[in-house]
Amino acid sequence: MGKKGRAIIVGGSIAGLSCAHALTLAGWEVLVLEKSTEPPARSPTGAGLGLDLQSRQVIRTWLPRPNLLDDFTLPLSIDQNQTTDNGKKGTRILTRDENFNFRAAYWTDIHSLLYNALPRSVFLWGHLYLSFTVPQDKSSVKVKARILETQETIEIRGDLLVAADGCLSSIRKTFLPDLKLRYSGYCAWRGVLDFSGDENSEMIIGIRRAYPDLGKCLYFDLGPKTHSVLYELLNNKLNWIWYVNQPEPQLKSKSVTMSVSQEMIKKMHQEADMVWRPELARLMKETKDPFLNVIYDHDPLENIVWENIVLVGDSAHPTTPHGLRSTNMSILDAFVLGKCLEKRGREDLSSALGEYQRIRLPVVSKQVLRSRRLGRIKQFHELDDGDDKRFGLLEDTGSEVLEDLKQRSMPFFSNAPLV
Incomplete structure:
Protein backbone atom coordinates (compact mmCIF):
# COMPACT_ATOMS: atom_id res chain seq x y z
CA MET A 1 0.00 0.00 0.00
CA THR A 45 -24.68 34.32 15.07
CA GLY A 46 -25.75 30.69 14.92
CA ALA A 47 -28.81 30.01 12.83
CA GLY A 48 -30.92 27.26 11.34
CA LEU A 49 -30.25 25.17 8.25
CA GLY A 50 -32.07 22.53 6.23
CA LEU A 51 -30.48 19.20 5.29
CA ASP A 52 -31.67 17.40 2.17
CA LEU A 53 -31.89 13.62 1.79
CA GLN A 54 -28.53 13.17 0.06
CA SER A 55 -26.66 15.22 2.66
CA ARG A 56 -28.24 13.26 5.48
CA GLN A 57 -27.28 9.97 3.85
CA VAL A 58 -23.70 11.21 3.56
CA ILE A 59 -23.48 12.52 7.14
CA ARG A 60 -24.71 9.21 8.52
CA THR A 61 -21.71 7.45 6.95
CA TRP A 62 -19.42 9.76 8.96
CA LEU A 63 -20.99 9.17 12.39
CA PRO A 64 -20.24 6.40 14.89
CA ARG A 65 -24.00 5.89 15.21
CA PRO A 66 -25.98 6.92 12.08
CA ASN A 67 -29.19 7.58 14.02
CA LEU A 68 -27.44 10.41 15.90
CA LEU A 69 -28.38 12.76 13.07
CA ASP A 70 -32.10 12.31 13.68
CA ASP A 71 -31.55 13.09 17.37
CA PHE A 72 -30.22 16.55 16.40
CA THR A 73 -32.83 17.49 13.77
CA LEU A 74 -36.55 17.98 13.21
CA PRO A 75 -38.45 16.92 10.07
CA LEU A 76 -39.30 19.48 7.40
CA SER A 77 -41.85 17.52 5.43
CA ILE A 78 -43.77 20.54 4.07
CA ASP A 79 -42.57 23.45 1.92
CA GLN A 80 -45.18 26.22 1.87
CA ASN A 81 -45.23 29.64 0.18
CA GLN A 82 -47.99 32.02 1.19
CA THR A 83 -48.89 35.67 0.78
CA THR A 84 -49.27 37.85 3.83
CA ASP A 85 -51.68 40.77 4.09
CA ASN A 86 -50.90 42.64 7.28
CA GLY A 87 -53.96 44.84 6.92
CA LYS A 88 -56.35 41.90 6.78
CA LYS A 89 -54.20 39.85 9.17
CA GLY A 90 -54.50 36.86 6.86
CA THR A 91 -52.62 34.65 4.42
CA ARG A 92 -53.28 32.83 1.19
CA ILE A 93 -51.36 29.68 0.24
CA LEU A 94 -49.57 29.90 -3.11
CA THR A 95 -47.75 26.56 -3.14
CA ARG A 96 -47.61 23.60 -0.76
CA ASP A 97 -45.33 20.57 -1.15
CA GLU A 98 -46.10 17.87 1.43
CA ASN A 99 -43.26 15.59 0.28
CA PHE A 100 -40.41 17.97 0.98
CA ASN A 101 -38.24 15.53 2.97
CA PHE A 102 -35.68 17.88 4.54
CA ARG A 103 -34.68 18.07 8.20
CA ALA A 104 -34.09 21.27 10.17
CA ALA A 105 -31.07 21.76 12.42
CA TYR A 106 -29.28 24.41 14.43
CA TRP A 107 -25.91 25.21 12.81
CA THR A 108 -23.89 24.66 15.95
CA ASP A 109 -25.58 21.29 16.59
CA ILE A 110 -24.50 19.93 13.20
CA HIS A 111 -21.03 21.41 13.61
CA SER A 112 -20.69 19.73 17.03
CA LEU A 113 -21.97 16.43 15.68
CA LEU A 114 -19.35 16.41 12.92
CA TYR A 115 -16.58 17.74 15.16
CA ASN A 116 -17.12 15.15 17.91
CA ALA A 117 -16.85 12.32 15.37
CA LEU A 181 -18.97 39.07 -5.12
CA ARG A 182 -22.31 40.20 -6.56
CA TYR A 183 -24.52 42.03 -4.08
CA SER A 184 -28.05 40.66 -4.31
CA GLY A 185 -29.79 43.97 -3.60
CA TYR A 186 -31.01 42.93 -0.15
CA CYS A 187 -29.87 41.97 3.34
CA ALA A 188 -31.32 39.44 5.76
CA TRP A 189 -32.30 39.99 9.36
CA ARG A 190 -31.92 36.65 11.16
CA GLY A 191 -32.67 35.35 14.59
CA VAL A 192 -33.33 32.25 16.67
CA LEU A 193 -35.87 32.52 19.47
CA ASP A 194 -35.32 30.11 22.36
CA PHE A 195 -38.68 29.65 24.05
CA SER A 196 -37.59 27.00 26.57
CA GLY A 197 -39.76 27.37 29.65
CA ASP A 198 -42.25 29.53 27.74
CA GLU A 199 -43.88 26.78 25.67
CA ASN A 200 -47.36 27.81 26.82
CA SER A 201 -46.86 31.56 26.64
CA GLU A 202 -49.34 33.77 24.82
CA MET A 203 -46.76 34.52 22.14
CA ILE A 204 -45.96 30.86 21.39
CA ILE A 205 -49.63 29.87 21.40
CA GLY A 206 -50.30 32.72 18.96
CA ILE A 207 -47.47 31.79 16.59
CA ARG A 208 -48.56 28.13 16.57
CA ARG A 209 -52.10 29.19 15.78
CA ALA A 210 -50.91 31.38 12.91
CA TYR A 211 -48.47 28.70 11.65
CA PRO A 212 -50.20 25.42 12.54
CA ASP A 213 -47.64 23.13 10.89
CA LEU A 214 -44.61 24.47 12.78
CA GLY A 215 -42.40 21.53 13.65
CA LYS A 216 -42.67 20.05 10.18
CA CYS A 217 -43.12 22.98 7.77
CA LEU A 218 -40.76 25.41 6.07
CA TYR A 219 -42.86 28.60 5.84
CA PHE A 220 -42.21 31.38 3.33
CA ASP A 221 -44.30 34.54 3.81
CA LEU A 222 -44.33 36.84 0.77
CA GLY A 223 -45.09 40.47 1.49
CA PRO A 224 -44.79 43.64 -0.60
CA LYS A 225 -41.33 43.40 -2.23
CA THR A 226 -40.04 41.29 0.64
CA HIS A 227 -40.26 37.82 2.11
CA SER A 228 -39.57 35.97 5.34
CA VAL A 229 -38.78 32.40 6.38
CA LEU A 230 -39.90 30.59 9.52
CA TYR A 231 -39.34 27.06 10.81
CA GLU A 232 -38.86 25.23 14.09
CA LEU A 233 -35.61 23.77 15.41
CA LEU A 234 -35.00 21.14 18.06
CA ASN A 235 -35.09 22.06 21.75
CA ASN A 236 -37.77 24.76 21.60
CA LYS A 237 -36.22 27.13 19.08
CA LEU A 238 -37.79 29.06 16.20
CA ASN A 239 -35.58 30.19 13.32
CA TRP A 240 -36.63 33.22 11.26
CA ILE A 241 -35.16 35.25 8.40
CA TRP A 242 -36.43 38.50 6.90
CA TYR A 243 -35.03 39.75 3.57
CA VAL A 244 -35.03 43.55 3.14
CA ASN A 245 -34.25 45.41 -0.10
CA GLN A 246 -31.63 48.09 0.46
CA PRO A 247 -28.44 49.60 -1.02
CA GLU A 248 -25.26 47.63 -0.42
CA PRO A 249 -23.87 48.38 3.06
CA GLN A 250 -20.18 48.93 3.71
CA LEU A 251 -18.69 45.87 5.39
CA LYS A 252 -16.22 46.82 8.11
CA SER A 253 -14.69 43.37 8.59
CA LYS A 254 -13.99 40.19 6.64
CA SER A 255 -17.45 38.87 7.30
CA VAL A 256 -20.85 39.13 5.61
CA THR A 257 -22.45 39.50 9.06
CA MET A 258 -22.89 43.16 10.00
CA SER A 259 -22.70 44.68 13.44
CA VAL A 260 -26.09 46.12 14.36
CA SER A 261 -27.00 48.89 16.78
CA GLN A 262 -29.99 49.04 19.10
CA GLU A 263 -31.34 51.81 16.88
CA MET A 264 -31.19 49.51 13.83
CA ILE A 265 -32.98 46.76 15.75
CA LYS A 266 -35.66 49.18 16.95
CA LYS A 267 -36.27 50.36 13.38
CA MET A 268 -36.50 46.74 12.19
CA HIS A 269 -39.13 46.05 14.87
CA GLN A 270 -41.18 49.05 13.77
CA GLU A 271 -41.08 47.98 10.12
CA ALA A 272 -42.03 44.41 11.07
CA ASP A 273 -45.22 45.75 12.64
CA MET A 274 -46.14 47.39 9.32
CA VAL A 275 -45.28 44.42 7.06
CA TRP A 276 -45.96 41.14 8.86
CA ARG A 277 -48.77 39.48 10.70
CA PRO A 278 -48.74 40.49 14.39
CA GLU A 279 -47.67 37.00 15.49
CA LEU A 280 -44.55 37.03 13.31
CA ALA A 281 -43.73 40.65 14.15
CA ARG A 282 -43.95 39.84 17.86
CA LEU A 283 -41.68 36.81 17.40
CA MET A 284 -39.06 39.04 15.79
CA LYS A 285 -39.33 41.60 18.59
CA GLU A 286 -38.92 39.00 21.35
CA THR A 287 -35.82 37.42 19.78
CA LYS A 288 -32.58 38.32 21.55
CA ASP A 289 -29.56 39.42 19.52
CA PRO A 290 -30.94 39.41 15.95
CA PHE A 291 -28.21 39.93 13.38
CA LEU A 292 -27.92 41.13 9.80
CA ASN A 293 -26.35 39.23 6.89
CA VAL A 294 -25.44 40.94 3.64
CA ILE A 295 -26.52 38.60 0.84
CA TYR A 296 -24.02 37.91 -1.93
CA ASP A 297 -23.40 35.33 -4.61
Whole structure:
Protein backbone atom coordinates (compact mmCIF):
# COMPACT_ATOMS: atom_id res chain seq x y z
CA MET A 1 0.00 0.00 0.00
CA GLY A 2 1.35 3.46 -0.96
CA LYS A 3 2.10 6.26 1.45
CA LYS A 4 -0.93 8.17 2.69
CA GLY A 5 -1.63 11.50 1.07
CA ARG A 6 -1.76 14.52 3.34
CA ALA A 7 -4.42 17.19 2.92
CA ILE A 8 -4.34 20.61 4.57
CA ILE A 9 -7.88 21.97 4.97
CA VAL A 10 -8.25 25.71 5.57
CA GLY A 11 -11.46 26.42 7.46
CA GLY A 12 -13.08 24.64 10.38
CA SER A 13 -16.70 25.33 9.52
CA ILE A 14 -19.11 22.61 8.33
CA ALA A 15 -17.44 22.51 4.88
CA GLY A 16 -14.01 21.94 6.42
CA LEU A 17 -15.25 19.31 8.86
CA SER A 18 -17.08 17.52 6.05
CA CYS A 19 -13.86 17.37 4.03
CA ALA A 20 -11.99 16.05 7.07
CA HIS A 21 -14.48 13.17 7.32
CA ALA A 22 -14.57 12.39 3.61
CA LEU A 23 -10.80 12.49 3.10
CA THR A 24 -10.10 10.46 6.24
CA LEU A 25 -12.42 7.74 4.94
CA ALA A 26 -10.59 7.94 1.61
CA GLY A 27 -7.36 7.00 3.38
CA TRP A 28 -5.82 10.46 3.62
CA GLU A 29 -4.17 12.15 6.57
CA VAL A 30 -5.92 15.48 7.21
CA LEU A 31 -5.09 18.63 9.12
CA VAL A 32 -7.66 21.42 9.62
CA LEU A 33 -6.42 25.00 10.12
CA GLU A 34 -8.96 27.31 11.77
CA LYS A 35 -8.40 30.87 13.02
CA SER A 36 -11.03 30.55 15.78
CA THR A 37 -9.36 29.59 19.02
CA GLU A 38 -11.87 26.87 19.91
CA PRO A 39 -14.93 25.08 18.51
CA PRO A 40 -18.12 27.19 18.47
CA ALA A 41 -20.12 25.87 21.41
CA ARG A 42 -22.94 28.38 20.92
CA SER A 43 -22.17 30.83 18.15
CA PRO A 44 -23.79 34.24 18.76
CA THR A 45 -24.68 34.32 15.07
CA GLY A 46 -25.75 30.69 14.92
CA ALA A 47 -28.81 30.01 12.83
CA GLY A 48 -30.92 27.26 11.34
CA LEU A 49 -30.25 25.17 8.25
CA GLY A 50 -32.07 22.53 6.23
CA LEU A 51 -30.48 19.20 5.29
CA ASP A 52 -31.67 17.40 2.17
CA LEU A 53 -31.89 13.62 1.79
CA GLN A 54 -28.53 13.17 0.06
CA SER A 55 -26.66 15.22 2.66
CA ARG A 56 -28.24 13.26 5.48
CA GLN A 57 -27.28 9.97 3.85
CA VAL A 58 -23.70 11.21 3.56
CA ILE A 59 -23.48 12.52 7.14
CA ARG A 60 -24.71 9.21 8.52
CA THR A 61 -21.71 7.45 6.95
CA TRP A 62 -19.42 9.76 8.96
CA LEU A 63 -20.99 9.17 12.39
CA PRO A 64 -20.24 6.40 14.89
CA ARG A 65 -24.00 5.89 15.21
CA PRO A 66 -25.98 6.92 12.08
CA ASN A 67 -29.19 7.58 14.02
CA LEU A 68 -27.44 10.41 15.90
CA LEU A 69 -28.38 12.76 13.07
CA ASP A 70 -32.10 12.31 13.68
CA ASP A 71 -31.55 13.09 17.37
CA PHE A 72 -30.22 16.55 16.40
CA THR A 73 -32.83 17.49 13.77
CA LEU A 74 -36.55 17.98 13.21
CA PRO A 75 -38.45 16.92 10.07
CA LEU A 76 -39.30 19.48 7.40
CA SER A 77 -41.85 17.52 5.43
CA ILE A 78 -43.77 20.54 4.07
CA ASP A 79 -42.57 23.45 1.92
CA GLN A 80 -45.18 26.22 1.87
CA ASN A 81 -45.23 29.64 0.18
CA GLN A 82 -47.99 32.02 1.19
CA THR A 83 -48.89 35.67 0.78
CA THR A 84 -49.27 37.85 3.83
CA ASP A 85 -51.68 40.77 4.09
CA ASN A 86 -50.90 42.64 7.28
CA GLY A 87 -53.96 44.84 6.92
CA LYS A 88 -56.35 41.90 6.78
CA LYS A 89 -54.20 39.85 9.17
CA GLY A 90 -54.50 36.86 6.86
CA THR A 91 -52.62 34.65 4.42
CA ARG A 92 -53.28 32.83 1.19
CA ILE A 93 -51.36 29.68 0.24
CA LEU A 94 -49.57 29.90 -3.11
CA THR A 95 -47.75 26.56 -3.14
CA ARG A 96 -47.61 23.60 -0.76
CA ASP A 97 -45.33 20.57 -1.15
CA GLU A 98 -46.10 17.87 1.43
CA ASN A 99 -43.26 15.59 0.28
CA PHE A 100 -40.41 17.97 0.98
CA ASN A 101 -38.24 15.53 2.97
CA PHE A 102 -35.68 17.88 4.54
CA ARG A 103 -34.68 18.07 8.20
CA ALA A 104 -34.09 21.27 10.17
CA ALA A 105 -31.07 21.76 12.42
CA TYR A 106 -29.28 24.41 14.43
CA TRP A 107 -25.91 25.21 12.81
CA THR A 108 -23.89 24.66 15.95
CA ASP A 109 -25.58 21.29 16.59
CA ILE A 110 -24.50 19.93 13.20
CA HIS A 111 -21.03 21.41 13.61
CA SER A 112 -20.69 19.73 17.03
CA LEU A 113 -21.97 16.43 15.68
CA LEU A 114 -19.35 16.41 12.92
CA TYR A 115 -16.58 17.74 15.16
CA ASN A 116 -17.12 15.15 17.91
CA ALA A 117 -16.85 12.32 15.37
CA LEU A 118 -13.28 13.37 14.41
CA PRO A 119 -10.00 12.90 16.30
CA ARG A 120 -8.90 16.05 18.15
CA SER A 121 -5.43 15.66 16.61
CA VAL A 122 -6.91 16.68 13.24
CA PHE A 123 -7.42 20.31 14.33
CA LEU A 124 -5.13 23.28 14.73
CA TRP A 125 -7.36 25.89 16.41
CA GLY A 126 -6.14 29.47 16.60
CA HIS A 127 -4.10 29.12 13.40
CA LEU A 128 -4.58 31.91 10.86
CA TYR A 129 -3.91 30.90 7.25
CA LEU A 130 -1.46 33.31 5.58
CA SER A 131 -0.35 31.93 2.19
CA PHE A 132 0.71 28.89 0.23
CA THR A 133 3.43 28.00 -2.27
CA VAL A 134 3.70 25.13 -4.75
CA PRO A 135 7.11 23.92 -5.98
CA GLN A 136 7.86 23.86 -9.68
CA ASP A 137 7.28 20.11 -9.95
CA LYS A 138 3.78 20.51 -8.35
CA SER A 139 4.55 17.57 -6.06
CA SER A 140 3.40 19.24 -2.85
CA VAL A 141 2.00 22.40 -1.30
CA LYS A 142 3.47 24.40 1.57
CA VAL A 143 1.15 26.47 3.76
CA LYS A 144 2.13 29.32 6.06
CA ALA A 145 0.00 30.00 9.12
CA ARG A 146 0.26 32.23 12.19
CA ILE A 147 -0.36 30.83 15.67
CA LEU A 148 -2.54 33.58 17.14
CA GLU A 149 -1.60 32.92 20.76
CA THR A 150 2.17 33.31 20.18
CA GLN A 151 2.22 35.20 16.83
CA GLU A 152 4.68 32.56 15.61
CA THR A 153 4.60 31.79 11.87
CA ILE A 154 4.81 28.11 10.94
CA GLU A 155 5.00 26.15 7.68
CA ILE A 156 3.10 22.95 6.99
CA ARG A 157 3.69 20.72 3.99
CA GLY A 158 1.07 18.53 2.34
CA ASP A 159 0.05 16.97 -0.96
CA LEU A 160 -3.27 18.79 -1.29
CA LEU A 161 -4.68 22.14 -0.15
CA VAL A 162 -8.45 22.29 0.37
CA ALA A 163 -9.96 25.78 0.50
CA ALA A 164 -12.97 25.66 2.81
CA ASP A 165 -12.50 29.28 3.88
CA GLY A 166 -15.91 30.64 2.91
CA CYS A 167 -17.40 33.06 0.40
CA LEU A 168 -14.64 35.62 1.03
CA SER A 169 -11.98 32.95 0.42
CA SER A 170 -8.37 34.16 0.58
CA ILE A 171 -7.22 31.10 -1.34
CA ARG A 172 -9.67 31.73 -4.18
CA LYS A 173 -8.44 35.30 -4.34
CA THR A 174 -4.94 34.00 -5.15
CA PHE A 175 -6.26 32.63 -8.45
CA LEU A 176 -9.04 35.16 -9.09
CA PRO A 177 -7.74 38.44 -7.63
CA ASP A 178 -10.28 40.59 -9.50
CA LEU A 179 -13.33 38.53 -8.57
CA LYS A 180 -15.89 40.58 -6.68
CA LEU A 181 -18.97 39.07 -5.12
CA ARG A 182 -22.31 40.20 -6.56
CA TYR A 183 -24.52 42.03 -4.08
CA SER A 184 -28.05 40.66 -4.31
CA GLY A 185 -29.79 43.97 -3.60
CA TYR A 186 -31.01 42.93 -0.15
CA CYS A 187 -29.87 41.97 3.34
CA ALA A 188 -31.32 39.44 5.76
CA TRP A 189 -32.30 39.99 9.36
CA ARG A 190 -31.92 36.65 11.16
CA GLY A 191 -32.67 35.35 14.59
CA VAL A 192 -33.33 32.25 16.67
CA LEU A 193 -35.87 32.52 19.47
CA ASP A 194 -35.32 30.11 22.36
CA PHE A 195 -38.68 29.65 24.05
CA SER A 196 -37.59 27.00 26.57
CA GLY A 197 -39.76 27.37 29.65
CA ASP A 198 -42.25 29.53 27.74
CA GLU A 199 -43.88 26.78 25.67
CA ASN A 200 -47.36 27.81 26.82
CA SER A 201 -46.86 31.56 26.64
CA GLU A 202 -49.34 33.77 24.82
CA MET A 203 -46.76 34.52 22.14
CA ILE A 204 -45.96 30.86 21.39
CA ILE A 205 -49.63 29.87 21.40
CA GLY A 206 -50.30 32.72 18.96
CA ILE A 207 -47.47 31.79 16.59
CA ARG A 208 -48.56 28.13 16.57
CA ARG A 209 -52.10 29.19 15.78
CA ALA A 210 -50.91 31.38 12.91
CA TYR A 211 -48.47 28.70 11.65
CA PRO A 212 -50.20 25.42 12.54
CA ASP A 213 -47.64 23.13 10.89
CA LEU A 214 -44.61 24.47 12.78
CA GLY A 215 -42.40 21.53 13.65
CA LYS A 216 -42.67 20.05 10.18
CA CYS A 217 -43.12 22.98 7.77
CA LEU A 218 -40.76 25.41 6.07
CA TYR A 219 -42.86 28.60 5.84
CA PHE A 220 -42.21 31.38 3.33
CA ASP A 221 -44.30 34.54 3.81
CA LEU A 222 -44.33 36.84 0.77
CA GLY A 223 -45.09 40.47 1.49
CA PRO A 224 -44.79 43.64 -0.60
CA LYS A 225 -41.33 43.40 -2.23
CA THR A 226 -40.04 41.29 0.64
CA HIS A 227 -40.26 37.82 2.11
CA SER A 228 -39.57 35.97 5.34
CA VAL A 229 -38.78 32.40 6.38
CA LEU A 230 -39.90 30.59 9.52
CA TYR A 231 -39.34 27.06 10.81
CA GLU A 232 -38.86 25.23 14.09
CA LEU A 233 -35.61 23.77 15.41
CA LEU A 234 -35.00 21.14 18.06
CA ASN A 235 -35.09 22.06 21.75
CA ASN A 236 -37.77 24.76 21.60
CA LYS A 237 -36.22 27.13 19.08
CA LEU A 238 -37.79 29.06 16.20
CA ASN A 239 -35.58 30.19 13.32
CA TRP A 240 -36.63 33.22 11.26
CA ILE A 241 -35.16 35.25 8.40
CA TRP A 242 -36.43 38.50 6.90
CA TYR A 243 -35.03 39.75 3.57
CA VAL A 244 -35.03 43.55 3.14
CA ASN A 245 -34.25 45.41 -0.10
CA GLN A 246 -31.63 48.09 0.46
CA PRO A 247 -28.44 49.60 -1.02
CA GLU A 248 -25.26 47.63 -0.42
CA PRO A 249 -23.87 48.38 3.06
CA GLN A 250 -20.18 48.93 3.71
CA LEU A 251 -18.69 45.87 5.39
CA LYS A 252 -16.22 46.82 8.11
CA SER A 253 -14.69 43.37 8.59
CA LYS A 254 -13.99 40.19 6.64
CA SER A 255 -17.45 38.87 7.30
CA VAL A 256 -20.85 39.13 5.61
CA THR A 257 -22.45 39.50 9.06
CA MET A 258 -22.89 43.16 10.00
CA SER A 259 -22.70 44.68 13.44
CA VAL A 260 -26.09 46.12 14.36
CA SER A 261 -27.00 48.89 16.78
CA GLN A 262 -29.99 49.04 19.10
CA GLU A 263 -31.34 51.81 16.88
CA MET A 264 -31.19 49.51 13.83
CA ILE A 265 -32.98 46.76 15.75
CA LYS A 266 -35.66 49.18 16.95
CA LYS A 267 -36.27 50.36 13.38
CA MET A 268 -36.50 46.74 12.19
CA HIS A 269 -39.13 46.05 14.87
CA GLN A 270 -41.18 49.05 13.77
CA GLU A 271 -41.08 47.98 10.12
CA ALA A 272 -42.03 44.41 11.07
CA ASP A 273 -45.22 45.75 12.64
CA MET A 274 -46.14 47.39 9.32
CA VAL A 275 -45.28 44.42 7.06
CA TRP A 276 -45.96 41.14 8.86
CA ARG A 277 -48.77 39.48 10.70
CA PRO A 278 -48.74 40.49 14.39
CA GLU A 279 -47.67 37.00 15.49
CA LEU A 280 -44.55 37.03 13.31
CA ALA A 281 -43.73 40.65 14.15
CA ARG A 282 -43.95 39.84 17.86
CA LEU A 283 -41.68 36.81 17.40
CA MET A 284 -39.06 39.04 15.79
CA LYS A 285 -39.33 41.60 18.59
CA GLU A 286 -38.92 39.00 21.35
CA THR A 287 -35.82 37.42 19.78
CA LYS A 288 -32.58 38.32 21.55
CA ASP A 289 -29.56 39.42 19.52
CA PRO A 290 -30.94 39.41 15.95
CA PHE A 291 -28.21 39.93 13.38
CA LEU A 292 -27.92 41.13 9.80
CA ASN A 293 -26.35 39.23 6.89
CA VAL A 294 -25.44 40.94 3.64
CA ILE A 295 -26.52 38.60 0.84
CA TYR A 296 -24.02 37.91 -1.93
CA ASP A 297 -23.40 35.33 -4.61
CA HIS A 298 -21.27 35.08 -7.73
CA ASP A 299 -21.71 33.83 -11.27
CA PRO A 300 -20.57 30.20 -11.46
CA LEU A 301 -16.80 29.82 -11.65
CA GLU A 302 -15.13 28.11 -14.60
CA ASN A 303 -12.61 26.34 -12.36
CA ILE A 304 -12.65 25.12 -8.78
CA VAL A 305 -9.34 23.24 -9.10
CA TRP A 306 -5.83 24.56 -9.75
CA GLU A 307 -3.05 21.95 -9.74
CA ASN A 308 -3.21 20.51 -6.18
CA ILE A 309 -5.48 23.23 -4.75
CA VAL A 310 -9.23 22.64 -4.66
CA LEU A 311 -12.16 24.84 -3.62
CA VAL A 312 -15.14 23.44 -1.70
CA GLY A 313 -18.26 24.92 -0.13
CA ASP A 314 -18.84 28.67 -0.25
CA SER A 315 -15.30 29.31 -1.51
CA ALA A 316 -16.22 27.34 -4.65
CA HIS A 317 -19.78 28.60 -5.15
CA PRO A 318 -20.91 31.65 -3.17
CA THR A 319 -24.69 31.45 -3.27
CA THR A 320 -27.78 33.17 -1.94
CA PRO A 321 -29.62 31.12 0.71
CA HIS A 322 -33.02 30.74 -0.97
CA GLY A 323 -32.60 27.17 -2.16
CA LEU A 324 -31.24 25.89 1.19
CA ARG A 325 -28.14 24.90 -0.75
CA SER A 326 -25.04 26.26 0.93
CA THR A 327 -24.56 23.59 3.61
CA ASN A 328 -25.88 20.82 1.38
CA MET A 329 -23.50 21.76 -1.44
CA SER A 330 -20.59 21.79 1.01
CA ILE A 331 -21.39 18.30 2.28
CA LEU A 332 -21.76 16.85 -1.21
CA ASP A 333 -18.58 18.63 -2.39
CA ALA A 334 -16.69 16.89 0.40
CA PHE A 335 -18.23 13.49 -0.31
CA VAL A 336 -17.48 13.61 -4.05
CA LEU A 337 -13.94 14.87 -3.42
CA GLY A 338 -13.32 12.02 -1.01
CA LYS A 339 -14.65 9.40 -3.43
CA CYS A 340 -12.53 10.77 -6.30
CA LEU A 341 -9.39 10.72 -4.15
CA GLU A 342 -10.16 7.22 -2.90
CA LYS A 343 -10.66 5.95 -6.43
CA ARG A 344 -7.61 7.56 -8.02
CA GLY A 345 -5.18 7.50 -5.13
CA ARG A 346 -2.49 9.95 -4.12
CA GLU A 347 -0.37 9.08 -7.15
CA ASP A 348 -3.03 10.30 -9.58
CA LEU A 349 -4.11 13.45 -7.76
CA SER A 350 -4.57 15.49 -10.94
CA SER A 351 -7.10 13.02 -12.37
CA ALA A 352 -8.94 12.82 -9.04
CA LEU A 353 -9.34 16.58 -8.78
CA GLY A 354 -10.31 16.84 -12.44
CA GLU A 355 -13.05 14.27 -11.86
CA TYR A 356 -14.27 16.16 -8.79
CA GLN A 357 -14.56 19.33 -10.86
CA ARG A 358 -16.37 17.57 -13.73
CA ILE A 359 -18.93 16.08 -11.35
CA ARG A 360 -19.61 19.09 -9.13
CA LEU A 361 -19.33 22.15 -11.39
CA PRO A 362 -22.44 21.45 -13.53
CA VAL A 363 -24.49 20.81 -10.39
CA VAL A 364 -23.45 23.78 -8.25
CA SER A 365 -23.52 26.18 -11.23
CA LYS A 366 -27.18 25.48 -11.90
CA GLN A 367 -28.05 25.58 -8.22
CA VAL A 368 -26.38 28.97 -7.69
CA LEU A 369 -28.37 30.48 -10.57
CA ARG A 370 -31.66 28.92 -9.46
CA SER A 371 -31.17 30.20 -5.93
CA ARG A 372 -30.52 33.66 -7.34
CA ARG A 373 -33.73 33.47 -9.37
CA LEU A 374 -35.74 32.40 -6.31
CA GLY A 375 -34.49 35.38 -4.36
CA ARG A 376 -35.16 37.85 -7.15
CA ILE A 377 -38.71 36.59 -7.61
CA LYS A 378 -39.49 36.79 -3.90
CA GLN A 379 -37.94 40.25 -3.53
CA PHE A 380 -39.65 41.48 -6.73
CA HIS A 381 -36.37 42.24 -8.50
CA GLU A 382 -36.02 42.24 -12.27
CA LEU A 383 -35.06 38.80 -13.53
CA ASP A 384 -31.98 38.33 -15.67
CA ASP A 385 -34.03 36.86 -18.51
CA GLY A 386 -36.52 39.74 -18.55
CA ASP A 387 -39.32 37.53 -17.23
CA ASP A 388 -41.73 39.79 -15.30
CA LYS A 389 -44.28 37.16 -14.29
CA ARG A 390 -43.30 37.84 -10.71
CA PHE A 391 -45.41 41.02 -10.84
CA GLY A 392 -48.55 38.89 -11.06
CA LEU A 393 -47.40 36.65 -8.25
CA LEU A 394 -49.74 37.84 -5.54
CA GLU A 395 -52.84 37.88 -7.73
CA ASP A 396 -52.34 35.12 -10.30
CA THR A 397 -52.04 31.71 -8.67
CA GLY A 398 -52.05 30.05 -12.09
CA SER A 399 -48.80 31.72 -13.13
CA GLU A 400 -45.88 29.48 -14.06
CA VAL A 401 -43.75 31.47 -11.66
CA LEU A 402 -45.49 29.78 -8.73
CA GLU A 403 -43.75 26.52 -9.64
CA ASP A 404 -40.46 28.40 -9.40
CA LEU A 405 -41.26 29.22 -5.77
CA LYS A 406 -41.06 25.58 -4.71
CA GLN A 407 -37.78 24.29 -3.36
CA ARG A 408 -38.39 21.27 -5.60
CA SER A 409 -37.73 23.50 -8.62
CA MET A 410 -34.03 23.43 -7.70
CA PRO A 411 -31.94 21.55 -10.29
CA PHE A 412 -30.66 18.26 -8.84
CA PHE A 413 -33.08 18.73 -5.94
CA SER A 414 -32.62 15.17 -4.68
CA ASN A 415 -30.50 13.49 -7.33
CA ALA A 416 -27.10 15.22 -7.61
CA PRO A 417 -24.51 12.80 -9.06
CA LEU A 418 -22.13 11.67 -6.32
CA VAL A 419 -19.67 9.47 -8.25
